[in-house]
């Protein structure tokens with residue numbers, strides 16, 4: 478069976494379930510598989526209407542009725558169960574296109590490569606934590622007979638969930654929305670989705686007129702490269718929302734340890750430094766540096782002579798770590814180059 482006929486079946490399935498897809502749209506693969514206009518489409522056209530019954534979230538009737546720790550886990554279990562049923566699944570026309578087996582292979586090859594490349598960055602730390610959590614989750618679900626797939630497939634499905642969920646507004650649960658999940662990201666997207674107030678359908682709408690062959694994109698939000706890589710496995714060479722986040726810690730030998738911890742808690746300061754694309758620290762981070770670098774109680778929340786050396790040391794250490802990362806893969810290179818350039822700007826500012 479050709480892939481094209483799988484797409485035809487998918488479109489038919491959406492229509493059978495009461496949805497609509499604009500006649501001038503197809504799913505195609507150029508650099509990346511996505512949605513494309515096959516003819517001119519006017520501005521504000523409904524590109525797709527997806528009925529609420531096809532929106533997968535924790536309230537969905539078909540979700541496994543077992544306790545789940547998080548909304549994300551509910552979606553992972555849903556996809557795992559439907560994947561296991563194969564053609565018996567009511568969702569098969571969509572599940573088939575998710576290429577879960579191939580995703581598992583790719584994840585092992587490319588994503589693990591990414592993982593190794595960025596090992597020394599904050600992204601590496603976040604990915605390590607996620608992997609460890611997945612191992613624990615899988616161990617529990619497997620032991621209690623709640624899941625019947627391999628760990629590799631479980632990781633692939635977890636990645637698919639992270640990369641395809643939509644954050645619906647107004648306290649609606651995070652959801653998977655077949656069809657809209659084939660739209661790729663662009664900061665200058667030409668389409669957007671919303672929930673119809675009266676029907677509760679999910680509508681994908683063109684925001685301007687589309688040319689024949691043009692890709693239909695949505696914006697995944699103002700995310701940094703680190704967030705894009707973590708959630709979706711891609712990032713952008715020029716990302717106006719990029720930033721650096723550095724985890725910081727206090728030495729157990731610090732004589733002001735308790736005072737510093739108390740103040741950080743009182744001020745609700747996140748335990749990391751954030752440096753914006755222009756190389757400037759956020760206000761919270763500037764305050765954190767003052768506290769962390771203070772050597773006397775009277776200067777604990779003031780600019781002191783230790784602020785600059787403290788920050789310089791931290792930035793140079795991070796730069797050294799970034800230089801240890803390999804940068805052959807395109808997205809890893811975008812990420813690393815942007816991180817280095819932001820840290821360098823911050824260091825220049827300190828001179």
Ligand SMILES: C[S@@+](CC[C@H](N)C(=O)[O-])C[C@H]1O[C@@H](n2cnc3c(N)ncnc32)[C@H](O)[C@@H]1O
Nearest residue numbers: 509510511640641658659660661662709710711
């Ligand atoms: C919601 S899905 C979009 C459809 C997906 N391309 C597919 O083939 O099913 C999100 C995934 O698409 C890819 N993607 C989306 N936007 C991208 C972009 N601007 N550049 C590269 N890959 C992108 C990433 O792999 C991401 O994890």
